[in-house]
Amino acid sequence: MTTEALQDRFxxxxxxxxxxxxxxxxxxxxxxxxxxxxxQEIIVQLWRSFGAFDERVRFSTWMYRIALNVAISFYRRESxxxxxxxSGDDQLLEVVDETASRSDEVQLLYQWIDGLDPLNxxxxxxxxxxxxxxxxxxxxxxxxxxxxxxxxxxxxTLRQEVGxxxxxxx
Amino acid sequence: MELDELKEKWTEHDKxxxxxxxxxxxxxxxxxxxxxxxxxxxxxxxxxxxxxxxLVVIVSLGAFTAKNWPTPKFTIPAMFLDIAAIAxxxxxxxxxxxxxxxxxxxxxxxxxxxLETLRKFRIRYIQAILVSAALLWMPxxxxxxxxxxxxxxxxxxxxxxxxxxxxxxxxxxxxxxxLSKKYRPDAGYNLNAASGFLATLAEFEDDHSPQExxxxxxxxxxx
Numbered sequence: 001m002t003t004e005a006l007q008d009r010f011x012x013x014x015x016x017x018x019x020x021x022x023x024x025x026x027x028x029x030x031x032x033x034x035x036x037x038x039x040q041e042i043i044v045q046l047w048r049s050f051g052a053f054d055e056r057v058r059f060s061t062w063m064y065r066i067a068l069n070v071a072i073s074f075y076r077r078e079s080x081x082x083x084x085x086x087s088g089d090d091q092l093l094e095v096v097d098e099t100a101s102r103s104d105e106v107q108l109l110y111q112w113i114d115g116l117d118p119l120n121x122x123x124x125x126x127x128x129x130x131x132x133x134x135x136x137x138x139x140x141x142x143x144x145x146x147x148x149x150x151x152x153x154x155x156x157t158l159r160q161e162v163g164x165x166x167x168x169x170x
Numbered sequence: 171m172e173l174d175e176l177k178e179k180w181t182e183h184d185k186x187x188x189x190x191x192x193x194x195x196x197x198x199x200x201x202x203x204x205x206x207x208x209x210x211x212x213x214x215x216x217x218x219x220x221x222x223x224x225l226v227v228i229v230s231l232g233a234f235t236a237k238n239w240p241t242p243k244f245t246i247p248a249m250f251l252d253i254a255a256i257a258x259x260x261x262x263x264x265x266x267x268x269x270x271x272x273x274x275x276x277x278x279x280x281x282x283x284x285l286e287t288l289r290k291f292r293i294r295y296i297q298a299i300l301v302s303a304a305l306l307w308m309p310x311x312x313x314x315x316x317x318x319x320x321x322x323x324x325x326x327x328x329x330x331x332x333x334x335x336x337x338x339x340x341x342x343x344x345x346x347x348x349l350s351k352k353y354r355p356d357a358g359y360n361l362n363a364a365s366g367f368l369a370t371l372a373e374f375e376d377d378h379s380p381q382e383x384x385x386x387x388x389x390x391x392x393x
Contacts, residue, residue, distance in 0.1 A: 007199060015193055019184060022191045040201055047202035049275045066274045069281045076367065105179040119374045122278055127173075128180045141277025146377045155173045 010050050014043065017063050020129075024064075027113050027125055028071040042070045064126065064139045072118045112158060120154065127151055217266045224259040228252060234317050243324055244316050247309030254302050261295050283371050290364040304343040308336050 001009070014021070021039055029035040046066050053062060113124055119140075126136045133147045140147070231252040238244040268288045274281060312332075315321040323332065 007203075010202075011195060011199065014198070015195075018191055018193050019187050021193075022187060040205070043198055044202050044205045045274050048206045049273065052273070052275070062275055065276065065278060065281075068278050069274045069276075072278065072282055073285055076363075103179055103183065105176055106183045109176045109180060117370065119278070119282075119370065128177050129184075130177075130181065139278060141279035142375050143377060146375070149377060151173075158173050158176075 006050070010047060013059050014046065014063075017060055020060065020063050020067055023125055023129070024067040024071050026110070027121055028075045028118070030114065034074075038071060038074050041074060042067045045070050058135075061135060061138055064131075068122045068125075068139065072122065075118050112161065116154075120150070123147070123150055124154060220262050220266075221259065224255055224262065227255045228259065230317070231255060231313070234313060238316070244312065247312045250309050251306060251313060254306055258295075258299070261291075261298075265291060265295065279371060279375050283368065286364050286368050286371065290361065290368070293361050293364065301343060304339050304346070307339060308332065311335075 021042060024042070025035045025038045029038050046063065049062075049066055053059075109128075113121055116124060122140060123136065126139055131139070133144045133151075136147045137144045142150075231248050235245045235248045235252065238248070265288065268284065268291070272281065272284060272288075312323045315323050315326075
């Protein structure tokens with residue numbers, strides 16, 4: 001395959017799965033400037049690994065692995081706030097008035113995800129995106145039983161936290 | 171509110187996203203081709219420059235040792251420096267090897283563990299460089315003066331001056347550690363953060379709940 005053809009294929013696949021990129025960036029970065037930087041880093045890493053992409057693996061699984069690995073590393077880096085790789089005019093990932101269309105529940109969900117540690121964040125994103133336990137286990141590198149245990153524990157935490165919030169507002 | 175109810179809301183929201191997100195196709199193409207190349211180039215340059223510089227130092231110190239073999243007062247400090255340079259080269263290549271083996275398309279737990287191990291290794295490497303700089307500056311001074319100017323430090327300066335400087339190196343090192351502990355209690359933060367995240371990863375990979383883990387720790391077969 002020529003470089004041009006490879007680039008076109010890559011671009012089409014990323015376009016098709018851009019929601020993964022969006023959700024990962026939004027869950028790991030609150031600041032819009034950081035989100036752009038993270039989106040760019042993920043795309044660069046995806047492109048770097050694309051040559052070795054194994055067709056037997058689903059593209060979404062492959063993309064999740066890379067996006068989450070880059071996002072967790074990015075999130076853990078200390079100097080995130082001071083880095084600005086691209087200017088505000090050159091945004092790679094453009095979001096058109098998206099926050100306005102978020103319902104209160106989705107907003108609440110994002111707030112809850114924000115309070116989780118980077119690994120559980122990854123688990124919740126994968127679960128909410130409708131991946132089954134086997135796929136989640138494949139992306140995260142833990143056993144299916146472990147995924148099930150953690151999901152049930154997270155459900156319990158959410159129930160308790162939302163319960164506390166609701167009681168507090170009453 | 172249950173997680174599964176929120177999952178439905180998330181899926182509903184997901185359907186609307188197609189219209190609101192756009193990938194800047196032209197910029198995407200420019201960005202990934204340009205940055206992917208420059209990052210690889212930077213990595214390759216670091217590998218080449220670091221290794222070449224250390225190799226030059228190792229070879230030069232080897233030549234110096236051979237030339238001054240009958241005079242242990244020069245060869246012993248040179249051998250100390252040579253050992254330190256070989257260790258630094260090995261550590262540098264180990265880091266580069268770890269970095270090159272990093273495939274981001276591997277499972278999250280695997281890659282994060284490797285990244286954190288590399289991070290911890292790098293912190294230790296830098297600490298070792300700083301410690302050796304405080305301790306090896308005197309041997310370096312002796313070898314550099316002899317190698318570049320053919321000057322004998324032992325003759326130019328009294329033995330007591332040399333001993334004082336070696337002791338001074340140790341004192342600076344001890345003082346540095348004490349000051350950093352007293353005034354910068356977060357100085358070891360990076361190392362603690364790396365170790366802490368490795369522990370979090372181990373827990374994440376563990377099937378047992380924190381309660382189960384603590385009860386397992388509390389359990390003793392002798393009871």
